[in-house]
Amino acid sequence: MDELEQSYRILGLEPGASVEEVNQAYKDLVFVWHPDRIPKDNPRLQQKAEDKLKEINHARDKLRSARRQGKTQKSQPQSNSNKEREPSRSYYQRERQKSSQYSSHYSSEPQYQEKKPSSDLSGRDFKGANLQERDLSGRNLSDANLSDANLSDAFMHKVNLNGANLERANLFRANLLQASLKNANLRDANLVGADFSGADLSGADLRGAKVGSRDRILVKLTGAKLTGAILPDGTIHA
Known part of the structure; x- marks a missing residue:
């Protein structure tokens, strides 16, 4: 598995996911793994959350960089099948499908930063x-x-x-x-x-x-x- 494919997998997406899907999956995962949601008296989970966020940030950066360079991996149809593939969606998107609406500013979506200046x-x-x-x-x-x-x-x-x-x-x-x-x-x-x-x-x-x-x-x-x-x-x- 190459690094690009691994990045899709970390975000719970299939290769070829759109910019909107990548950013939505990223936001959902940051919401789940933000250290402020973890009890301060549990250093093991705090560390796990920090490590997970670094992994999530790296995966999103990798996919954004690949898209800028025109290297975004596309889903390929099976050679012996005429069936169309269902558009890729993460688990988190399916859960929020009823209430979420995509906005037009995904490309400027800010990332989680451990020490963000006020x-x-x-x-x-x-x-x-x-x-x-x-x-x-x-x-x-x-x-x-x-x-x-x-x-x-x-x-x-x-x-x-x-x-x-x-x-x-x-x-x-x-x-x-x-x-x-x-x-x-x-x-x-x-x-x-x-x-x-x-x-x-x-x-x-x-x-x-x-x-x-x-x-x-x-x-x-x-x-x-x-x-x-x-x-x-x-x-x-x-």
Whole structure:
């Protein structure tokens, strides 16, 4: 098995997969293996996650490089069969098929980096911006205006959103592990599927925020701090 074929296999794809398929598989695997999702008191799994991410990054880089050089391996039909091959799709894509929609910016998709420098975007105006699937991990977005912004499926690990305006923002399936949202405005925001594990939501205003259907909460709040937060029903968390 050559290195190109091995790269496809690491991402769970067949040779000849499209750019969209490669990038989607990459994002899904990073979501699964991100070290922030692994308990800090389990060094063995932490190391495994780091090694896995390096392997995933290398595989994606190899396929992108091959495509630029025109060496992308194509699926070849069997010589004795007239049957068309089914378009290649990864397991992760099939699982998310019902709710995922591809966007047009895959070619500029940011990669996971172990030591990504923070960038100061405090006070910036991103009202109505399309930030779907963007990697904003570690960024300083304190007091930024993100009202009506599309942040669905965004990576926002340890992002600083203190005092930010996220009114009516779409945070569907956004990953906000250990993010800081002190006194943030989340009124009428869509939080369904979002992961706020370990996040600080002290004093945040969540009035009218969509957090599930009927009596079922569909937001992950494991270890989140909600002291003084105004909950969707208007009550204040003790």
